[in-house]
Amino acid sequence: MEDIKDSNENSCTRNILVILGFSCVISVIVLIAVGISQNKPLPQNVKYGIVLDAGSSHTSLYIYSWPSEKENDTGIVQQIEECQVAGPGISKYAQKLQEIGDYLAECMEKTRDVIPVSKHHETPVYLGATAGMRLLRMESEQLADRVIDAVIRTLSTYPFNFQGATIITGQEEGAYGWITINYLLGSFFQNSGWFSGISEKMNHEKTFGALDLGGASTQITFVPENHTMESPENSLQFRLYGKDYYVYTHSFLCYGKDQALWQKLAKDIQVSSDRSLRDPCFHTGYKKVVNVSDLYKTPCTKKFKRTLPFDEFQIQGTGNYEQCQQSILELFNTGDCPYSQCAFNGIYLPPIQGNFEAFSAFYFVMNFFNLTSEKVSQEEAIRKIRNFCSQPWNEVST
Incomplete structure (x- = not known):
């Protein structure tokens, strides 16, 4: 968020990752609406x-x-x-x-x-x-x-x-992202030479799931194994290039990177006894003054809103990866589920099926850490991010 900051198998090439990173999800509207x-x-x-x-x-x-x-x-x-x-x-x-x-x-x-x-x-x-x-x-x-x-x-x-x-709508946003991913990766073209440069070994009978992390929401969309879903509002059907596709999609409003950070701050400031908030998700030495009115301006923080004895507070970074991770996990309610299986906050999620491609802010973060190579392990990614979080702000800012 500009106001707060001063600043499994991948079968596609780095060039395609760059395309995914810099192509917008809404681009596929051209494909459908135009x-x-x-x-x-x-x-x-x-x-x-x-x-x-x-x-x-x-x-x-x-x-x-x-x-x-x-x-x-x-x-x-x-x-x-x-x-x-x-x-x-x-x-x-x-x-x-x-x-x-x-x-x-x-x-x-x-x-x-x-x-x-x-x-x-x-x-x-x-x-x-x-x-x-x-x-x-x-x-x-x-x-x-x-x-x-x-x-x-x-x-x-x-x-x-x-x-x-x-x-x-969030449903449309997730759907367009899924179409864009599979369009760019050639999943809709079984015998077309137009996409032959992407991957000669790609199984065009399969589609990729799509993970899209924006500033205010995040989307997940994929083709589930079973077309019958417990939550019909999360189901969509397309006909593209002569074939029908049945997909699951959901957009989690308020769980984009910016709004999730606002949520986290609103949650954490409730337990602060003074005008300072020691926050493990910012580097040691980082300081930023936040107006309480700005904190509660977005609908995403309404559930945390309470009367505070001050009009502004100061973030003081402590730079701790594990504590930051735990603080963020508290934003996800995984306890209540009215369906056989949920993602979080009571939202239905069918069993995960197939491989996924992640883009938008997912890509930008991984690209920042030079982690867009096909052979990067999860352990290596965590190690790099943990090391970065432990660096003092005066080093990072330069």
């Missing part, structure tokens, strides 16, 4: 699409192209350009709506140069907002609507075929 629906005949055999992924901590713009001819009624989409919008997520503009136009301008102007002018009027543009805006909507539906309306007004001024701006 690649399938845009069927108008064109003088050329290439079509374009623009997707903005409005996450909780930042917004990314992606430009895609695909041939007019489709394979089994689904387009083959390629990313041709990416632009990171400068600034935080769009939910942070709820009190400064007049700045949204400038916020999106640089990346939107870039699309004019990348996409041929003759294609502008038929190029669809779509914005999908995720958990940051879902949280804002929980705080104030009126504020969330105003942000989306401001985005719509801005995007409608460009010479493209504006398709809409919406807050997608």
